[in-house]
Amino acid sequence: MIQSFLGEIILYPIKSVAGISVKQWPVVKTGLLYDRQWMLIDEHGQFLSQRKLPKMALIKTAIQDDKLMVSAPTMTDLSIALKPAEGEWLEANVWEYTGQARSVSAEVDQWFSQFLELPCRLVYHPEESLRAVDPEYALDTDSVAFSDGFPFLLVSENSLNVLNESAQLNLTMARFRPNLVVTGCKAYAEDAWREIRIAEIDFRLPKPCSRCSIPAIDPDTALIEKAPLTALNNTRKWQNKVYFGQNAIHNQTGFLSVGDEVHVNKLGEQQPPL
16 A cells, blocks of 8 residues: 655745745644745735746745744845734735735835835734635635635645656746645545545645646746646646646644655545546
8 A cells, every 4th residue: 555644844934935844833723833824915905926926936934933034135134023013904815805914014014015126015814813715615614824725735746746757847846835745645646635634633635726827937036937837738737727736624733744644534536637
């Protein structure tokens, strides 16, 4: 029997900027602790992402003690408290969701505005601001911070290997921005997983992840390349969308560690049916 393991854990404290790979990490009600806890918005409260601002890929994050450290080319490093002081309430939008967020500081806003060359603000998702997961795919108790829609994105390492082999590419997993990378299983095995268990946490995988243009952005240079989307179109297209990875929702809080066994508790039809 094939045995699968958790090969990598990645969190993205600020939506659509570079992530942080960790060996062990807490899972809280909204997903990995601090994952998409912060987000950049424009003057109208709309979230900003690499889709329109590829340069966001060059913003790096790190967690040191009680600080979120942010860096970018030509910029002085920025330090943000992991438990920020209560800023002003603002309205922030993520796709169809509109909810309340808190500002961080004028100094932080100026840093991001200067680097991205447009007015923007960094906002924080406070615990008291509840955002439910799409009820079509979730329970009414499921919640998320500023992710596109689900607490986790899961991809298997061999899925990327096969995608690279099919198109003679050398894409890194960073282009696909998963939270959980699984090793040891067959390529695209996750397409049929419906319920899995990692450590003491159960996950439901209700929906495959349709991909936007972000995999075309080189995370090291922010340059756009056509080859990744061409490869997905050639191998992972269904009903005019391309899919790579599975969205996941957790049933419990706890801890995850690299090396944890991944147990598949329930299988279903391939999603997408490729």
